[in-house]
Amino acid sequence: MPDPKTKNHPKKDEKIIVAEIVSIGTELLLGDIINTNAVFISQKLAALGINCYYHSTVGDNPERINHTLTKALLRSDIVITSGGLGPTVDDVTVASIAETIKRPLVFDSKLLIPIRKYFQKRKVPMPNSVKKQSYIPKGSMTIENKFGTAAGLIMAYNSKLIIALPGPPSELVPMFTEKVMPYLKLKLGNIASLKTRTIKILGLSEGFINEQVKTLLKLKGKTRMGIYIKPGGEVNLKIMSKGSGKDNQINDIERVIIKKFGPNIYGFDNDEIEHVVGNLLRNRKKTIAIAESCTGGLISSMITDINGSSDYFLGSVVAYNNNIKINQLKVNAEILKKNGAVSCPVAKEMASNVKNMFKTDLSIAVTGIAGPTGGTKTKPVGLVFISVASNKTLCTKKFLFSGTRRDIKLKTAKAALFMLLQVLKGYGLFKLS
Amino acid sequence: MPDPKTKNHPKKDEKIIVAEIVSIGTELLLGDIINTNAVFISQKLAALGINCYYHSTVGDNPERINHTLTKALLRSDIVITSGGLGPTVDDVTVASIAETIKRPLVFDSKLLIPIRKYFQKRKVPMPNSVKKQSYIPKGSMTIENKFGTAAGLIMAYNSKLIIALPGPPSELVPMFTEKVMPYLKLKLGNIASLKTRTIKILGLSEGFINEQVKTLLKLKGKTRMGIYIKPGGEVNLKIMSKGSGKDNQINDIERVIIKKFGPNIYGFDNDEIEHVVGNLLRNRKKTIAIAESCTGGLISSMITDINGSSDYFLGSVVAYNNNIKINQLKVNAEILKKNGAVSCPVAKEMASNVKNMFKTDLSIAVTGIAGPTGGTKTKPVGLVFISVASNKTLCTKKFLFSGTRRDIKLKTAKAALFMLLQVLKGYGLFKLS
Numbered sequence: 001m002p003d004p005k006t007k008n009h010p011k012k013d014e015k016i017i018v019a020e021i022v023s024i025g026t027e028l029l030l031g032d033i034i035n036t037n038a039v040f041i042s043q044k045l046a047a048l049g050i051n052c053y054y055h056s057t058v059g060d061n062p063e064r065i066n067h068t069l070t071k072a073l074l075r076s077d078i079v080i081t082s083g084g085l086g087p088t089v090d091d092v093t094v095a096s097i098a099e100t101i102k103r104p105l106v107f108d109s110k111l112l113i114p115i116r117k118y119f120q121k122r123k124v125p126m127p128n129s130v131k132k133q134s135y136i137p138k139g140s141m142t143i144e145n146k147f148g149t150a151a152g153l154i155m156a157y158n159s160k161l162i163i164a165l166p167g168p169p170s171e172l173v174p175m176f177t178e179k180v181m182p183y184l185k186l187k188l189g190n191i192a193s194l195k196t197r198t199i200k201i202l203g204l205s206e207g208f209i210n211e212q213v214k215t216l217l218k219l220k221g222k223t224r225m226g227i228y229i230k231p232g233g234e235v236n237l238k239i240m241s242k243g244s245g246k247d248n249q250i251n252d253i254e255r256v257i258i259k260k261f262g263p264n265i266y267g268f269d270n271d272e273i274e275h276v277v278g279n280l281l282r283n284r285k286k287t288i289a290i291a292e293s294c295t296g297g298l299i300s301s302m303i304t305d306i307n308g309s310s311d312y313f314l315g316s317v318v319a320y321n322n323n324i325k326i327n328q329l330k331v332n333a334e335i336l337k338k339n340g341a342v343s344c345p346v347a348k349e350m351a352s353n354v355k356n357m358f359k360t361d362l363s364i365a366v367t368g369i370a371g372p373t374g375g376t377k378t379k380p381v382g383l384v385f386i387s388v389a390s391n392k393t394l395c396t397k398k399f400l401f402s403g404t405r406r407d408i409k410l411k412t413a414k415a416a417l418f419m420l421l422q423v424l425k426g427y428g429l430f431k432l433s
Numbered sequence: 434m435p436d437p438k439t440k441n442h443p444k445k446d447e448k449i450i451v452a453e454i455v456s457i458g459t460e461l462l463l464g465d466i467i468n469t470n471a472v473f474i475s476q477k478l479a480a481l482g483i484n485c486y487y488h489s490t491v492g493d494n495p496e497r498i499n500h501t502l503t504k505a506l507l508r509s510d511i512v513i514t515s516g517g518l519g520p521t522v523d524d525v526t527v528a529s530i531a532e533t534i535k536r537p538l539v540f541d542s543k544l545l546i547p548i549r550k551y552f553q554k555r556k557v558p559m560p561n562s563v564k565k566q567s568y569i570p571k572g573s574m575t576i577e578n579k580f581g582t583a584a585g586l587i588m589a590y591n592s593k594l595i596i597a598l599p600g601p602p603s604e605l606v607p608m609f610t611e612k613v614m615p616y617l618k619l620k621l622g623n624i625a626s627l628k629t630r631t632i633k634i635l636g637l638s639e640g641f642i643n644e645q646v647k648t649l650l651k652l653k654g655k656t657r658m659g660i661y662i663k664p665g666g667e668v669n670l671k672i673m674s675k676g677s678g679k680d681n682q683i684n685d686i687e688r689v690i691i692k693k694f695g696p697n698i699y700g701f702d703n704d705e706i707e708h709v710v711g712n713l714l715r716n717r718k719k720t721i722a723i724a725e726s727c728t729g730g731l732i733s734s735m736i737t738d739i740n741g742s743s744d745y746f747l748g749s750v751v752a753y754n755n756n757i758k759i760n761q762l763k764v765n766a767e768i769l770k771k772n773g774a775v776s777c778p779v780a781k782e783m784a785s786n787v788k789n790m791f792k793t794d795l796s797i798a799v800t801g802i803a804g805p806t807g808g809t810k811t812k813p814v815g816l817v818f819i820s821v822a823s824n825k826t827l828c829t830k831k832f833l834f835s836g837t838r839r840d841i842k843l844k845t846a847k848a849a850l851f852m853l854l855q856v857l858k859g860y861g862l863f864k865l866s
Contacts, residue, residue, distance in 0.1 A: 029485045031475030032661055032671065034467060038490075042464030052462045053497055055490035057471075064486055071504075089651065124640065168662075207557070218522065228465060238465065290751075296737025297730030300751045304729025307805055307838055315757035317750055318723075318733045324748035324791060358757060372740055405740055 015191050018051045020076035022068055024083040024093050025167055026059035037082045037165075037172055044176060048184060049193035049242070050078065060084055065096035073100070073160050078184075083167030085150035087130040093164060094136060094153070101157045103137040111142065115149045143179045147171045154183065161187075197250050199237045199257050200267045202418040209235050212260050216253060223249040232410035233401070234273075266421055273417045274302045280424050281312035281362075288420070289358035290316040291329055291350035293341065294368035294384060299413045314358050319350065329353050342367050344385050344396050351387035351394060362423070363389045364416050368399075370408045382408055386416045388423045395423060448624050451484045453509035455501055457516040457526050458600055459492035470515045470598075470605055477609060481617060482626035482675065483511065493517055498529035506533070506593050511617075516600030518583035520563040526597060527569060527586070534590045536570040544575065548582045576612045580604045587616065594620075630683050632670045632690050633700045635851040642668050645693050649686060656682040665843035666834070667706075699854055706850045707735045713857050714745035714795075721853070722791035723749040724762055724783040726774065727801035727817060732846045747791050752783065762786050775800050777818050777829050784820035784827060795856070796822045797849045801832075803841045815841055819849045821856045828856060 021038050028035055038055050045052050053076070058068045065084075072079045084093030098105050111134040119126040133150050136142065143152030148171040153164040163180060165172045201209060206229050210217070216225045223241040230236055239253050258265060267276045281288060290300050300316040303309050319325040322341055326333050331349045339345045350365035368384030375381035382401040387394065397419065401411040454471050461468055471488050478485050486509070491501045498517075505512045517526030531538050544567040552559040566583050569575065576585030581604040586597040596613060598605045634642060639662050643650070649658045656674040663669055672686050691698060700709045714721060723733050733749040736742050752758040755774050759766050764782045772778045783798035801817030808814035815834040820827065830852065834844040 023488075027659060027661065029475055029488065030479050030673075031472045031477075032659070034469065034472050036467065039464045039467050042462055044464075046463050053492060053494070054501070055456075055462065055488075057488035059486060061486070068487070124644075211557075226460060226465070228460070240463075292730070295734070296742070296746075297725070297733030297749060297751065298737075300725075300730030300753075301728070301734045301842070304731075304751075304753065304803075305839055305842070309729070310753055313729075314754040315751045315761065316730060316753075317761075318730065318737075318748045320733075320737065320743055320749075321747040328748065328750075328790065357761065370737075374743075406738060409734070409738070 015188070016051060017049075017078065017188055017191055018053055018076045019045050019078035019080060020072045021052065021055045022065075022072055022079060022081045023055065023057040024060065024065060024081055025057075026061075026090070028057050028083075029059050036169055037167070040169070040173060041080055041082070041176060044181060046194050046196075048181065048188075049191045050184070050188070060090045060092055062092050062096045062099065065093065066100050069097065069100040069162075073157065073162075077159075078161045078163065080163045080165065080180075082165050082172055085133065085152075085164065085166045087127070087132050087149070091132075097153075097155070097162060097164060098137040101137065101155065101162065103139060103155075105135040106138045108134050108136055108142065111136070111151050114144070114151075118149050143175050145171050145175060147174065152179070154180075193242075195241045195250060196269075197239045197254055198269050199239070199254065199261075199265055200271055200273075201235045201237070201261055201264050202233065202266050202273065202414055203264045204235065204261065206235050209237070209261070213237065213257070216256070223253070225253060231407070232414040234414060263422070266418060273414055273421070275306055277417050277421050277424070278303065278306045278309055278312060280421065282308070284424065286361040286424075287312050287314050288362045288364070289314050289354045289360040290363065291354035291365040292316060292318045293320060293325070293350070293366060294370045295366050295409050295412050295416075296320060296370075298409050299364060299366065299416055302413055302417070314360055317354055317357075325350065330357070340379065342369055342379050342383055342385065344398065347385035347387040347396050348389075348394055351389040351396075355389045361391060362420065363387075364420055365389075366412050366416050368401075368408070368412060370405045370412075372405060384408070384412045384415075386412065386419055388416070388419045390423055393423060395419065448621070449484060450482075450511065450621055450624055451486055451509045452478050452511035452513060453505045454478075454485065454488045455498075455505055455512060455514045456488065456490040457493065457498060457514055458490075459494075459523070461490050461516075462492050469602055470600070473602070473606060474513055474515070474609060477614060479627050479629075481614065481621075482624045483617070483621070493523045493525055495525050495529045495532065498526065499533050502530065502533045502595075506590065506595075509593075511594045511596065513596045513598065513613075515598050515605055518566070518585075518597065518599045520560065520565050520582070524565075530586075530588070530595060530597060531570040534570065534588065534595070536572065536588075538568040539571045541567050541569055541575065544569070544584050547577070547584075551582050576608050578604050578608060580607065585612070587613075626675075628674045628683060629702075630672045630687055631702050632672070632687065632694075632698055633704055633706075634668045634670070634694055634697050635666065635699050635706065635847055636697045637668065637694065639668050642670070642694070646670065646690070649689070656686070658686060664840070665847040667847060696855070699851060706847055706854070708739055710850050710854050710857070711736065711739045711742055711745065713854065715741070717857065719794040719857075720745050720747050721795045721797070722747050722787045722793040723796065724787040724798040725749060725751045726753060726758070726783070726799060727803045728799050728842050728845050728849070729753060729803075731842050732797060732799065732849055735846055735850070747793055750787055750790075758783065763790070773812065775802055775812050775816055775818065777831065780818035780820040780829050781822075781827055784822040784829075788822045794824060795853065796820075797853055798822075799845050799849050801834075801841070801845060803838045803845075805838060817841070817845045817848075819845065819852055821849070821852045823856055826856060828852065 021041050027033050056068050058064045084091045115130050141154040150166040152175050155162045226238045228236040239250050241250050297318045303313050319329050325331040330353050335345050347365050347367050351363045355363035365387040369381050371381030384399045387396040401408045454474050460466050489501050491497045517524045548563050574587040583599040585608050588595045659671045661669040672683050674683050730751045736746050752762050758764040763786050768778050780798050780800050784796045788796035798820040802814050804814030817832045820829040834841045
């Protein structure tokens with residue numbers, strides 16, 4: 001931990017700062033909730049260039065919290081706790097920290113003000129128990145909590161820092177982003193921040209990508225690369241570089257990756273396929289409609305997860321039942337009967353018809369077997385046909401996806417959005433029949 | 434840990450067994466993946482009646498793995514590791530365990546057979562590096578991995594057990610369920626298993642429920658209760674009881690909860706609202722269609738996540754754009770113009786019309802403002818109207834939801850499915866206008 005006095009005399013060498021995340025809550029140990037706080041804090045620490053060597057999780061038990069904190073303070077510069085700041089008898093984090101660092105708990109009257117307001121706003125009498133939340137270890141700095149009653153705490157202890165945050169992510173995330181990150185940046189000064197670039201790929205198998213980049217995956221030293229399998233058949237390659245002036249190395253590797261997988265790269269870093277496609281539709285002033293069968297509304301729901309999607313998305317027909325395909329989507333009953341609902345001609349009809357009915361520039365249609373039941377020898381579970389129609393083309397492609405029902409739905413949805421992206425970009429791939 | 438020799442002489446007192454989960458992988462410390470393995474294993478340990486006091490996460494670093502395992506073996510009876518069993522240089526778990534428990538690594542030729550098969554099946558030459566996966570600490574039992582090349586390991590060490598499993602959940606979950614759980618049950622014998630009952634509530638606020646059950650939440654001893662906030666405005670109450678013959682206490686508390694919240698309880702334990710509603714529709718031989726605006730297809734997607742939903746779900750219209758509401762759903766243009774798209778009359782029209790068009794017994798319609806933009810003073814973000822139509826009733830209710838765009842979509846979807854449940858059960862609540 002840098003001594004504040006030396007702040008004006010930074011060393012040439014970049015400092016190595018080690019943080020540790022201690023998640024507190026018996027519900028975590030019972031598997032009742034997923035520890036998304038640890039994921040969030042880890043990402044932010046990595047972005048700040050702070051190393052994280054350990055995560056620990058411990059229940060609402062003073063002795064075990066004390067034991068865990070003591071160990072963490074021996075091996076790390078910064079210890080960040082989440083959870084156990086509430087008003088109930090189970091919330092023992094503050095008292096346990098005070099015990100660990102041998103500080104008395106003192107009453108801080110200003111902490112009662114937001115708590116009182118919180119209850120006034122909700123027109124509920126303030127329970128006596130919440131007053132407990134105004135007692136903090138002597139010498140603590142407090143962090144305002146806009147979405148709850150428990151303040152966060154920052155405590156200096158010997159040359160270390162302890163940061164205590166509430167458990168609900170809706171409270172922890174804004175507190176960490178708005179207060180803790182700026183504080184750490186200011187306090188730590190010139191640390192070697194981690195630069196990353198994530199390259200997002202659809203339409204290629206993990207095995208194929210892995211084989212193509214295996215030399216890069218073995219890189220050691222300041223710049224490294226990892227491969228991550230994401231839900232829905234997506235693969236991400238993440239290039240990480242530590243220290244200043246290393247951008248070139250990231251750019252060099254990125255160029256190699258783009259050369260290898262160009263047409264299958266749909267985006268970078270925080271891009272999502274529904275976001276990338278949406279921006280392109282908006283920029284080109286194009287509208288879209290969707291006809292969904294096996295995805296049951298998932299593609300439309302993903303598109304409408306994006307704020308402002310009403311600029312380009314007009315609507316969909318979820319034609320789950322064959323009668324709906326015939327009566328609402330006007331799929332030719334003869335064609336449907338002859339080929340079956342899961343077939344290339346039906347996918348084409350669905351795409352053409354929804355585009356005409358909804359008067360859009362583009363459309364997507366999907367029909368398939370999501371399983372686990374309903375498959376046959378000639379039409380197995382995972383068989384999916386996807387059509388994309390524009391004013392110029394009608395592309396259809398056959399897929400065979402694996403996994404659970406939800407896996408197959410999500411793989412279909414991402415593949416459909418990726419096909420739309422290809423059509424928008426004019427690659428004209430995927431022509432079938 | 435029970436001595437196998439004493440297995441035929443179980444003590445009257447139930448044993449207390451403590452396990453610890455050690456998750457291994459630098460990607461976890463970087464926040465690149467969510468640790469779902471720890472959640473899964475925790476749930477299974479709780480169900481077996483095995484206590485879990487600590488989770489630890491450590492990177493692919495032999496020294497720190499060794500340090501973590503040594504500590505875990507001091508304080509817990511069973512140490513379960515996940516990750517780091519692969520063939521790459523980063524995979525150091527097996528060597529680190531061998532180092533910690535001072536066992537040599539020995540070659541086990543039978544482990545090469547499934548690895549060779551795995552590559553033959555994929556028609557890819559077997560890389561030399563995978564041979565590393567056939568070296569295991571002397572005296573280990575192996576656990577077959579049907580979905581990957583890394584075998585799991587079980588090692589006895591002094592009176593403790595170490596269980597090492599691969600990181601990918603698609604490999605770990607079946608290995609734990611099919612092999613590790615039966616092994617632990619047999620090995621540990623008469624342990625005090627944890628019985629739980631989860632009661633699932635929709636349509637009531639957390640604050641209200643909390644206030645109503647605060648005495649029960651303070652229960653100490655063998656039977657306790659916890660309150661959990663779930664996404665989409667759902668609250669779960671979980672009653673946990675340790676030891677045999679405690680069913681009565683769970684039943685007693687359950688009765689109190691049912692008396693308090695009866696009409697708002699939609700299900701128990703593993704029930705999901707889309708599952709409960711689906712079963713009821715199937716049993717009553719009723720069909721349903723949906724007209725979605727602000728949820729953009731999410732309700733339909735949730736319904737079709739259930740295998741066999743084609744028995745009752747015929748399809749939907751996602752009418753995102755007002756022209757689609759008028760042209761496809763035949764909403765009266767005058768009514769839409771006069772009241773706006775987000776209004777009670779439009780929700781009613783949407784529900785009636787989709788039911789008639791799709792010729793179903795029931796329908797749901799939702800219209801609202803998912804935000805974050807698009808709100809006005811009179812129609813703020815979060816304002817939603819939900820209609821449910823049957824052959825007998827047309828109920829509409831107004832809601833004001835809070836949160837992000839995705840929160841509002843999910844809250845709307847769950848509230849709509851819950852309203853449908855109420856109509857199916859004939860409670861006839863929610864009559865508005």
